[in-house]
Amino acid sequence: MKQLVVMDARGNVEAVLGCSEKSRTKTLEQGELWVVMPENGRVLPYGGGGVRCGSFRPGPDEAWYQVRLLEPGREGDSGAATPGESAGLSGDSSGNSSGNFPDTGDDLVLPVLSDLADLIAERRRTMPEGSYTTHLFSKGSGKIRKKTGEEAVELILAQDRQEIIGEAADLLYHTLVLLEQEGIRLEEVVRELGRRHSG
Numbered sequence: 001m002k003q004l005v006v007m008d009a010r011g012n013v014e015a016v017l018g019c020s021e022k023s024r025t026k027t028l029e030q031g032e033l034w035v036v037m038p039e040n041g042r043v044l045p046y047g048g049g050g051v052r053c054g055s056f057r058p059g060p061d062e063a064w065y066q067v068r069l070l071e072p073g074r075e076g077d078s079g080a081a082t083p084g085e086s087a088g089l090s091g092d093s094s095g096n097s098s099g100n101f102p103d104t105g106d107d108l109v110l111p112v113l114s115d116l117a118d119l120i121a122e123r124r125r126t127m128p129e130g131s132y133t134t135h136l137f138s139k140g141s142g143k144i145r146k147k148t149g150e151e152a153v154e155l156i157l158a159q160d161r162q163e164i165i166g167e168a169a170d171l172l173y174h175t176l177v178l179l180e181q182e183g184i185r186l187e188e189v190v191r192e193l194g195r196r197h198s199g
């Protein structure tokens, strides 16, 4: 059985569950998410059923898949397989999506960043109404640089742990928008970090 990282429509991780050939086939046939409950191997509809998938694809290695849902998360839903259940998740009670990262959260760092970078690139191509990313691209490079600078300042002024995490997330997002605006791929930055790290 592989792991399945479930992301909501905005790209936040809301659960990590199991995926078998059977659950994958049912998901792809129906367009609605089916998962394997790791504790008993049962194949059940996610969130009690009817949760539609926007994309379902392999992760960067063989061990897992990632799925992005079309609708917002269903926190508090009493369905069969709800976010945060099972798979040894260390969810917090605040409903903060960061609490849904598994202990092996390191494995998700690049996939989540790279998925977000892809979504930002798509926003730039399609410029959908109501998207904050569209708003930034429509204002142009000056605005994006200014916002990135503001987020950097907000990060250095942040005091408590949760505030620092929130501001760092804002800064990472705006940095990705800036990179897209400049036609620089995230991989190029990661490669530079890798070169320094190994050198």
Ligand SMILES: N=c1c2ncn([C@@H]3O[C@H](COP(=O)(O)OP(=O)(O)OP(=O)(O)O)[C@@H](O)[C@H]3O)c2ncn1[C@@H]1O[C@H](COP(=O)(O)O)[C@@H](O)[C@H]1O
Pocket (backbone or CB within 6 Å): 009, 010, 011, 012, 116, 119, 120, 123, 130, 131, 132, 133, 134, 147, 169, 170, 173, 174
């Ligand atoms: N990760 C982010 C993200 N981080 C921060 N922000 C936005 O950044 C803004 C920062 O707040 P500010 O008060 O500084 O800015 P503001 O007053 O809203 O905006 P301005 O008028 O100053 O431009 C907020 O509006 C946040 O919603 C983000 N907006 C979008 N994303 C992700 O980007 C993806 C695409 O989102 P949309 O483009 O909105 O669909 C999704 O996965 C989102 O989760």
